[in-house]
Structure formats: C-alpha cells, structure tokens
Amino acid sequence: MNVEDFYRLLFSRRDVRGEYLPDPVCPEVLARILNAAHHAPSVGLSQPWNFIVVREASRRRAVYREFTACREREAAHFEGEQRQRYDRLRLEGILTAPVNICVTCDRSRAGPAVLGRTQQPDTDIYSTVCAIQNLWLAARAEGLGLGWVSILRTDVLKTLFALPESVEPIAYLCLGHVSDFYSRPELEVRGWRNRLPLESLVWLDQWGETSAEDPLLVSVRRVSALD
Amino acid sequence: MNVEDFYRLLFSRRDVRGEYLPDPVCPEVLARILNAAHHAPSVGLSQPWNFIVVREASRRRAVYREFTACREREAAHFEGEQRQRYDRLRLEGILTAPVNICVTCDRSRAGPAVLGRTQQPDTDIYSTVCAIQNLWLAARAEGLGLGWVSILRTDVLKTLFALPESVEPIAYLCLGHVSDFYSRPELEVRGWRNRLPLESLVWLDQWGETSAEDPLLVSVRRVSALD
Numbered sequence: 001m002n003v004e005d006f007y008r009l010l011f012s013r014r015d016v017r018g019e020y021l022p023d024p025v026c027p028e029v030l031a032r033i034l035n036a037a038h039h040a041p042s043v044g045l046s047q048p049w050n051f052i053v054v055r056e057a058s059r060r061r062a063v064y065r066e067f068t069a070c071r072e073r074e075a076a077h078f079e080g081e082q083r084q085r086y087d088r089l090r091l092e093g094i095l096t097a098p099v100n101i102c103v104t105c106d107r108s109r110a111g112p113a114v115l116g117r118t119q120q121p122d123t124d125i126y127s128t129v130c131a132i133q134n135l136w137l138a139a140r141a142e143g144l145g146l147g148w149v150s151i152l153r154t155d156v157l158k159t160l161f162a163l164p165e166s167v168e169p170i171a172y173l174c175l176g177h178v179s180d181f182y183s184r185p186e187l188e189v190r191g192w193r194n195r196l197p198l199e200s201l202v203w204l205d206q207w208g209e210t211s212a213e214d215p216l217l218v219s220v221r222r223v224s225a226l227d
Numbered sequence: 228m229n230v231e232d233f234y235r236l237l238f239s240r241r242d243v244r245g246e247y248l249p250d251p252v253c254p255e256v257l258a259r260i261l262n263a264a265h266h267a268p269s270v271g272l273s274q275p276w277n278f279i280v281v282r283e284a285s286r287r288r289a290v291y292r293e294f295t296a297c298r299e300r301e302a303a304h305f306e307g308e309q310r311q312r313y314d315r316l317r318l319e320g321i322l323t324a325p326v327n328i329c330v331t332c333d334r335s336r337a338g339p340a341v342l343g344r345t346q347q348p349d350t351d352i353y354s355t356v357c358a359i360q361n362l363w364l365a366a367r368a369e370g371l372g373l374g375w376v377s378i379l380r381t382d383v384l385k386t387l388f389a390l391p392e393s394v395e396p397i398a399y400l401c402l403g404h405v406s407d408f409y410s411r412p413e414l415e416v417r418g419w420r421n422r423l424p425l426e427s428l429v430w431l432d433q434w435g436e437t438s439a440e441d442p443l444l445v446s447v448r449r450v451s452a453l454d
Contacts, residue, residue, distance in 0.1 A: 006236060006368040010361060034425060052434060053430070053431055073346070074343075078340065104434075113301075120377045125353075126359075164434065202280060220261065
C-alpha cells in the first residue's frame with residue numbers, strides 16, 4: 001500500500017463531537033468497521049472485546065443523562081478562563097450520531113491463565129484499546145466520523161448495558177456520517193491545548209537521555225516540520 | 228484513500244517474534260513511525276506518551292534476562308499438551324530486532340484535572356495504547372515488523388529505564404525488518420487459539436441481545452466469510 005496515503009488517513013482522523021449528520025450508517029459498512037476492530041492484536045490471541053451496537057433512542061437518552069451529570073462534575077475542576085472555555089466546548093454526539101457503540105473487555109475471556117498476561121494483568125484492556133483504535137481508523141477510511149465519550153462513569157455504563165460481573169466497559173463511541181472533519185484536533189483549534197513537539201517525547205536508551213545530533217532526533221525534527 | 232488497501236494493511240499486521248533481520252532501521256523511517264504514534268487521539272489532548280528508543284545491547288540484554296525469568300514463571304501456569312505447546316513458542320525478538328521501544332504513560336501529564344479523564348482515570352493509559360496501535364500499523368505500512376513483549380514485570384522495566392514516579396511503562400516493543408510475515412496470527416498457526424467468530428462478539432443495545440436476521444448481523448456474517 002501507498003505509505004503516504006496511510007499517513008494521510010492517520011493524520012486526518014479526528015475525535016468528532018458536533019458534526020454528525022442524521023443519515024443512517026449502512027449495515028455493511030458498520031460490519032466492515034467492526035471486522036477491522038476484531039483484527040486488532042490481542043494478548044495470547046484472547047480477543048477479549050465485545051461490541052454493543054446501541055441504536056435504541058431510549059438507551060442513548062439514558063447515556064446522555066449520565067453524560068450531563070458527569071460533565072457538570074468535571075466542569076467544577078476548572079476555573080476562570082479555563083472554565084469558560086470548557087463550558088463552550090461540545091464534548092459528545094450521543095443523540096446526534098445515528099450509532100453508538102459500547103466496547104467492552106471480558107476479563108475472564110480465554111480462561112484464568114492467558115499467554116502474555118500473567119505478568120501484566122491489564123494487557124487484556126490494552127488489547128481492547130487496540131481494537132478501538134483499529135475501529136476508529138477504519139471508520140475514517142470509510143469516511144465516517146467517530147468520537148470517544150469518556151465523561152461517563154463506568155459503573156453506570158455497566159448497569160445500563162447489563163454487563164456481567166467480569167465485563168468492563170472500556171469505551172463509549174459515537175459514529176456516523178459528518179458534515180466535515182476539522183483539519184487539526186478540535187481542542188487545539190479551540191485553544192484548549194497544543195500538540196507537544198515530538199522531539200520532547202523521545203528518549204534514547206533511558207528516561208531523560210537525548211542528543212540533538214543523534215540521527216534519530218535530527219529526523220524527528222525534520223518529520224515534525226513537515227506536519 | 229483506497230479503503231481496500233487500508234483493510235489489507237490492517238489484516239496483514241502481525242505480532243512478530245522470530246523473523247527479524249539484522250539490517251538497521253533507517254532513522255527517517257523510525258521518525259515517521261514515531262510521528263504516527265504521536266498523532267493518536269489522547270484524552271483532553273494530554274499526549275501522555277513517551278518513546279524510549281532502546282538501541283544499547285547491554286540494556287536489551289538486561290530486558291532479555293528479565294523476560295527469561297518471567298517466561299519461566301508464566302510457563303508454570305500451563306500443563307500437559309498446552310505446556311509443551313507453550314515451550315515450543317518463540318515469544319520475543321528483544322536481541323534479534325535492531326530496535327526496541329519502551330512506550331510509557333506519564334500519569335501527571337497535563338496537570339491534575341484533564342478534560343475527559345476526571346470520571347475515567349485510566350483513559351490516559353488508553354490514549355497511550357492508541358499511540359501504540361498507530362505505531363504498529365505505521366511500522367507495517369513501512370514494511371517493518373513489530374512485536375509486543377508483555378512477559379516482563381513493569382516494576383523491573385521502571386527501574387531499568389529510570390522512569391520517574393509518575394511514569395508507567397505500558398508496552399515493550401521490538402521493531403525491525405523481517406524475512407517474512409505470517410499470513411495469519413502465529414498463535415493461530417501454531418494451534419494455540421483460533422479467531423472467534425465476529426458474530427458471537429456483537430450485541431444489539433445491551434449485553435447478550437442478538438438477532439440473526441438483523442441487517443447488521445447478516446452483514447457481519449457476510450464480511451467475516453470473506454476473510
């Protein structure tokens with residue numbers, strides 16, 4: 001495949017909140033996107049994920065009520081100008097996106113001992129997040145927008161979707177056609193935070209070690225400048 | 228971009244253990260791959276990741292020693308035929324891959340209150356995993372193999388790479404050119420576990436609800452059959 005095309009896809013993926021269109025998502029397209037998620041890597045090939053496709057309006061309204069309460073609690077963490085900026089942000093598309101998806105992780109999948117998970121028990125959750133990122137990129141490749149809503153309490157989601165004891169909600173996603181995509185992250189456009197220079201995030205061999213003349217760091221600066 | 232090409236890339240990504248070639252990875256290519264990781268979504272645009280690029284042989288030998296000890300502990304979880312199968316598996320490329328990368332999550336990045344993280348504190352780790360999946364796919368797009376080694380204790384990694392208190396190691400990755408890629412997951416080829424039918428992982432509106440005639444499930448079966 002064309003490497004440039006792949007990077008273009010990756011760079012144009014956005015967290016979508018306000019631009020959803022009411023048009024339904026074709027079942028065939030949604031199936032392809034879920035299949036992309038299912039082809040994520042998973043620890044010991046455990047495939048701990050499930051996808052609850054939420055279309056019922058009543059259930060989405062219940063999630064929206066929970067979001068509203070959580071947003072209020074979160075807002076209290078910010079003060080002054082930051083709080084004003086927070087209040088102006090659109091943070092979800094729960095009712096406007098035609099499809100929501102609750103992605104879960106079954107912590108008992110594949111039995112008590114999973115290859116690769118005995119020393120790092122949370123790698124099943126990491127596998128589930130890999131599936132979510134696959135899903136997100138597949139949606140973008142299909143021209144659809146996706147937004148991850150994390151201003152929700154997991155115990156409430158667990159009750160709302162009747163999850164068994166061993167199953168944890170990892171992500172609540174909104175999905176749909178969109179009027180357009182921001183060209184940069186919306187939080188950056190709206191002055192919330194900027195992208196950090198990649199150079200400041202790369203270390204050599206141990207934490208804190210760097211060298212401006214190292215060929216890798218020279219390349220990192222060059223690649224970042226093309227962004 | 229061509230959707231088929233994107234799915235082909237996604238389906239051909241593998242967890243690589245035994246097929247690394249000694250050829251060095253070009254700094255420019257590695258920089259592009261890290262830049263792809265850096266363009267992952269992150270909660271509140273917090274970008275909590277760092278990338279420790281491990282090239283020193285002595286440090287990789289130390290990681291390899293830790294792996295050997297952990298593998299022995301993990302092996303004890305399996306018995307009989309399963310144990311024999313486990314013992315035959317190649318599970319890492321720490322010394323054979325020319326580059327290793329320790330991907331970390333700084334839990335204090337972006338201050339005490341991060342937008343979108345107040346109700347779900349682990350979303351910073353989820354963001355880091357999204358970056359890892361971007362990195363993995365970018366490596367594949369560049370024709371490079373990558374393997375995630377999780378048979379390592381995180382507290383040992385923390386010491387080995389001199390991580391500050393607030394920084395957690397999330398993934399230890401091996402990266403390099405490869406002789407070839409498996410066409411299916413290696414654990415499947417070697418009889419460890421099979422891919423689950425996607426149809427069994429999709430629920431409608433709540434856990435456990437399904438309907439064979441629902442257009443989505445019909446499409447899921449059709450898409451899976453093409454795999």
